[in-house]
Amino acid sequence: MKKLAINGGEKLRTTPFPAYNTIGIEEEEAVLRVLRSGKLSTFLGTWHDDFFGGPEVRALESEWAAYFGVKHAISVNSATSGLYAAIGACGISPGDEVIVSAYTMSASATAALVYGAIPIFADIEEDFYCLDVKSIETKITPRTKAIIVVDIFGQPYDVEAINTLAKKYNLFVIEDTAQAPGAMLGEKYAGTLGDIGVYSLNYHKHIHSGEGGIIVTDDDVLADKIRLIRNHAEAVLSARGIKDKSELINMVGYNYRMTEIEASIARCQLKKLPSLLTQRLENTAYFNEQLAQIPCIKPTKIREGAKHAFYVHPLQFDAEVAGMHRNRFIDAVKAELPPTLLREESVVLLSYGYVKPLYLQPLYQEKIAFGRDGYPFNLSEVTYPKGLCPITEEMHFNRLVTHEFMRPGMGKADMDDVVQAFVKVWDNRAELV
Numbered sequence: 494m495k496k497l498a499i500n501g502g503e504k505l506r507t508t509p510f511p512a513y514n515t516i517g518i519e520e521e522e523a524v525l526r527v528l529r530s531g532k533l534s535t536f537l538g539t540w541h542d543d544f545f546g547g548p549e550v551r552a553l554e555s556e557w558a559a560y561f562g563v564k565h566a567i568s569v570n571s572a573t574s575g576l577y578a579a580i581g582a583c584g585i586s587p588g589d590e591v592i593v594s595a596y597t598m599s600a601s602a603t604a605a606l607v608y609g610a611i612p613i614f615a616d617i618e619e620d621f622y623c624l625d626v627k628s629i630e631t632k633i634t635p636r637t638k639a640i641i642v643v644d645i646f647g648q649p650y651d652v653e654a655i656n657t658l659a660k661k662y663n664l665f666v667i668e669d670t671a672q673a674p675g676a677m678l679g680e681k682y683a684g685t686l687g688d689i690g691v692y693s694l695n696y697h698k699h700i701h702s703g704e705g706g707i708i709v710t711d712d713d714v715l716a717d718k719i720r721l722i723r724n725h726a727e728a729v730l731s732a733r734g735i736k737d738k739s740e741l742i743n744m745v746g747y748n749y750r751m752t753e754i755e756a757s758i759a760r761c762q763l764k765k766l767p768s769l770l771t772q773r774l775e776n777t778a779y780f781n782e783q784l785a786q787i788p789c790i791k792p793t794k795i796r797e798g799a800k801h802a803f804y805v806h807p808l809q810f811d812a813e814v815a816g817m818h819r820n821r822f823i824d825a826v827k828a829e830l831p832p833t834l835l836r837e838e839s840v841v842l843l844s845y846g847y848v849k850p851l852y853l854q855p856l857y858q859e860k861i862a863f864g865r866d867g868y869p870f871n872l873s874e875v876t877y878p879k880g881l882c883p884i885t886e887e888m889h890f891n892r893l894v895t896h897e898f899m900r901p902g903m904g905k906a907d908m909d910d911v912v913q914a915f916v917k918v919w920d921n922r923a924e925l926v
């Protein structure tokens with residue numbers, strides 16, 4: 494008789510795991526307050542007090558700025574919009590090059606493309622999965638204008654080394670902090686470590702308002718431009734004055750405005766961030782301690798001086814110790830476990846790797862973005878061959894394991910079931926080889 498569920502044995506657990514649901518009475522009351530006010534958004538594109546949005550939007554922005562210790566916080570309707578506005582505000586132009594991690598969510602790189610710039614993918618650190626400063630340096634050319642660093646999985650990027658390099662070459666550092674609200678390096682919050690930081694408030698993130706994003710910066714000029722891009726940019730003359738035509742660069746506005754309802758929810762969610770983060774850290778510590786009994790799973794490494802935010806819990810798999818490929822082992826663990834409530838039907842929150850290295854997606858392989866002629870790739874000699882970022886490929890295809898079982902709402906018994914699934918597969922691994 495086989496024991497492992499993947500071979501027809503009994504599953505270790507079938508009752509779904511509890512949902513991660515941070516929405517409560519506070520959000521309910523906030524939404525009702527806004528609905529009853531009748532003001533669901535008061536944004537105006539013209540130069541007027543309402544150019545800056547309504548009371549909830551402004552309260553959220555000032556609370557966010559105070560929490561993260563930054564001069565400007567600007568709400569938008571998604572982190573994707575936030576990244577686009579950030580690139581626009583930096584004056585990035587067609588044919589410019591923007592260095593970006595190969596291992597991130599697609600929007601980190603499309604932000605460059607929408608302004609006609611060329612994403613140049615650099616490799617990641619083997620321990621922390623963030624952009625590797627050594628790889629960045631090999632990719633810098635006279636056309637490089639910015640680096641998009643990503644605090645991937647909740648780990649702050651290599652701030653000192655990358656900021657020093659950026660300064661040397663006069664490059665903007667845009668920090669994609671979608672996965673790391675509340676992470677820190679030393680005394681500073683992730684998101685405030687570069688020139689511009691972008692947080693996400695989408696449903697899958699630590700805190701959310703359904704959809705939403707926040708851009709932060711200490712730079713007044715960048716903040717002005719971001720507010721213009723967010724809101725049609727027709728007010729550019731009044732907002733910036735046109736001393737010089739360069740003020741008009743990228744002042745082609747979008748509508749990235751957040752509604753009052755979303756802002757009221759995000760305000761409640763921000764208050765919950767500290768306790769949600771503490772629970773993530775405690776749960777992750779428990780997993781690290783318990784999973785230490787599985788010899789083929791290596792512990793998570795955290796950058797010196799950093800506080801990790803654990804959007805997901807990254808682990809590394811040692812195939813030699815296991816005597817099999819990662820995917821075989823992880824498939825067997827997944828087969829033992831149930832899905833999680835409020836997530837897509839039947840999804841077990843355990844994966845090998847994260848997303849496919851971005852340059853392997855069709856957009857880059859075919860080099861077709863806007864229109865028929867391959868713009869903006871046709872402005873460049875760039876190529877995106879397999880093997881471009883070897884560490885990213887090794888982590889994605891062979892070594893990295895991520896799971897989300899450390900999200901608040903999981904009790905000790907739930908976490909123990911996850912651990913026991915790993916133990917069961919390890920103990921019965923002979924069935925798999």
Ligand SMILES: *Cc1c(COP(=O)(O)O)cnc(C)c1O
Binds near residue numbers: 571573694
């Ligand atoms: C979620 C995410 C985004 C995009 O966030 P949205 O708010 O959904 O647009 C961008 N970058 C990273 C790294 C993310 O995880």
